């Protein structure tokens with residue numbers, strides 16, 4: 281079967297199909313187009329069909345390929361890490377826009393390390409620490425930092441428990457899906473503890489906001505990615521803890537997705 285036929289006749293979404301064909305043939309995207317009359321060997325075709333079936337059965341392609349692109353870089357992922365989402369790139373943009381040259385950044389719940397590593401690579405002057413509670417998850421994050429050459433300090437910690445410094449920016453994409461949310465069933469391949477707080481969806485965010493003042497420098501920022509319907513509650517928590525310049529930012533679909541606030545110590 282020729283690549284050109286597989287490119288147009290597939291049950292997969294266009295991008296997934298291209299990524300799968302690249303994986304099976306070892307061709308880059310450009311090579312796929314140039315060599316579109318190449319016929320897959322029997323082995324390649326069998327592999328393509330098997331992997332396609334796994335995707336059609338609901339398994340995320342990123343886990344099958346072992347990688348996911350984030351901010352134009354390839355991050356390794358496995359069943360211990362959340363698959364980085366495009367919306368999270370907006371959170372990185374926000375860190376980069378607020379961070380002064382040598383700012384100290386803390387990424388809480390780093391997963392694949394995509395936020396911490398991208399911040400460090402985009403702004404090498406930053407001093408970046410990344411925390412996750414799970415050893416297997418941190419192994420993936422460290423491996424990504426190694427292969428992408430990012431100097432990030434990793435700490436295994438239950439949120440702030442093992443953190444003993446202060447920071448200019450604390451950023452987090454914590455588990456924020458409510459435990460009874462029907463969407464959780466559709467996300468059966470990703471680690472549950474990365475998706476949900478096993479409560480109302482706001483408990484991790486609340487804990488981080490309430491504890492963050494001990495770990496923020498004066499004028500420091502705290503920023504979260506969160507669910508589309510959580511912004512109002514989160515802004516209220518920021519107000520309750522005396523944050524100022526509280527703001528919510530929408531994602532590509534115009535949904536509330538990021539809320540941030542500044543911690544200014546009053547004289």
Ligand SMILES: C[S@@+](CC[C@H](N)C(=O)[O-])C[C@H]1O[C@@H](n2cnc3c(N)ncnc32)[C@H](O)[C@@H]1O
Nearest residue numbers: 362364389390391412413438439453454455474
């Ligand atoms: C939504 S995922 C975000 C992963 C990554 N930052 C990203 O944006 O793709 C949440 C992460 O928080 C971690 N996590 C969950 N509970 C935690 C806790 N109590 N302390 C530290 N990290 C935790 C999970 O292991 C997971 O990696």
